[in-house]
Amino acid sequence: MKIYQLKEHVLSQWKSLHSWCGQLTSPIEQFGLDIRKQFGDRRYKVTWIRALAYYQAQRIYESCIDSTLLITHTLNFRPQDRLYAYRNEILDAFLQYEDSLELIKQGLENLYVDGGTAQDTESAHGILKLLETREGLGARSGQRDKPRVLSAA
Amino acid sequence: MAQGQDSEINQESSQQLDLFRKGELANRERSTGVTIFRKFTDSIKANGGDADAIIDSITVETEELFGCSVRELYQATGGKKNDRSTLPEIVQRSYIANEALSSFELERMEGTIGGEDQQENNENIVGTVRDVSKKTRKWLPW
Numbered sequence: 001m002k003i004y005q006l007k008e009h010v011l012s013q014w015k016s017l018h019s020w021c022g023q024l025t026s027p028i029e030q031f032g033l034d035i036r037k038q039f040g041d042r043r044y045k046v047t048w049i050r051a052l053a054y055y056q057a058q059r060i061y062e063s064c065i066d067s068t069l070l071i072t073h074t075l076n077f078r079p080q081d082r083l084y085a086y087r088n089e090i091l092d093a094f095l096q097y098e099d100s101l102e103l104i105k106q107g108l109e110n111l112y113v114d115g116g117t118a119q120d121t122e123s124a125h126g127i128l129k130l131l132e133t134r135e136g137l138g139a140r141s142g143q144r145d146k147p148r149v150l151s152a153a
Numbered sequence: 154m155a156q157g158q159d160s161e162i163n164q165e166s167s168q169q170l171d172l173f174r175k176g177e178l179a180n181r182e183r184s185t186g187v188t189i190f191r192k193f194t195d196s197i198k199a200n201g202g203d204a205d206a207i208i209d210s211i212t213v214e215t216e217e218l219f220g221c222s223v224r225e226l227y228q229a230t231g232g233k234k235n236d237r238s239t240l241p242e243i244v245q246r247s248y249i250a251n252e253a254l255s256s257f258e259l260e261r262m263e264g265t266i267g268g269e270d271q272q273e274n275n276e277n278i279v280g281t282v283r284d285v286s287k288k289t290r291k292w293l294p295w
Binding site for chain 2: 008009012016020021022059060062063064065066067069072073074076081082083099103106117119120
């Protein structure tokens with residue numbers, strides 16, 4: 001994504017996280033302040049990528065009505081997805097949640113042990129490929145129950 | 154002769170039964186919360202929605218049906234977090250009703266929900282889910 005596309009996307013994520021029944025719950029002016037305070041200099045693309053990953057992870061975590069959803073859809077990135085290029089950053093941000101690994105494990109068990117459909121298991125390649133590239137996930141420490149606030153650049 | 158006719162009729166009936174039973178039954182499964190939720194996500198995808206459309210649709214239906222977020226719903230009902238089968242039966246039943254109705258509406262609208270880009274496409278889908286959810290809410294006993 002170009003930086004202007006990133007900004008638009010991050011704004012839509014921020015709005016969804018600051019809305020209730022279609023109405024904004026924070027003034028729009030707060031958006032720029034939040035980005036600067038949490039993610040750093042707004043002139044740099046890396047700042048917007050951090051924000052995108054952080055907000056997407058929050059959206060995935062907060063809407064996770066069932067852990068299977070992580071495996072079949074929300075963390076199951078496919079090459080044609082808009083956020084595919086940022087899948088590693090999103091997974092990193094998601095893993096900052098204290099119970100993230102447990103959720104992923106539970107989702108995988110639901111699908112592969114308790115019996116998901118062939119359609120579900122076949123379509124879960126995106127997350128399996130993503131996890132395959134990670135080493136020592138089980139040895140992580142220092143996780144917390146709220147996402148890490150990324151330090152300003 | 155009569156016996157021959159009976160035999161032909163029986164053969165024809167059995168072929169019809171084969172057509173209806175073997176052909177269709179093989180593709181049928183018991184509808185449950187899991188399968189209805191899958192139909193719901195399939196209908197979002199069939200209309201061009203991506204994972205963001207699914208995230209927002211779940212958020213929107215939960216807001217409209219229960220007046221809270223997914224996280225608050227689990228906290229308030231004491232369900233085991235992120236395991237839908239541990240939500241109270243009446244909550245699961247409400248989700249099932251709304252997701253079945255939403256998927257019917259999205260299937261009906263398939264091919265007509267457009268948008269200039271993915272964002273707009275997603276918003277149109279989520280708007281449909283919100284409209285259906287508002288209607289479903291009126292039937293719920295709270």
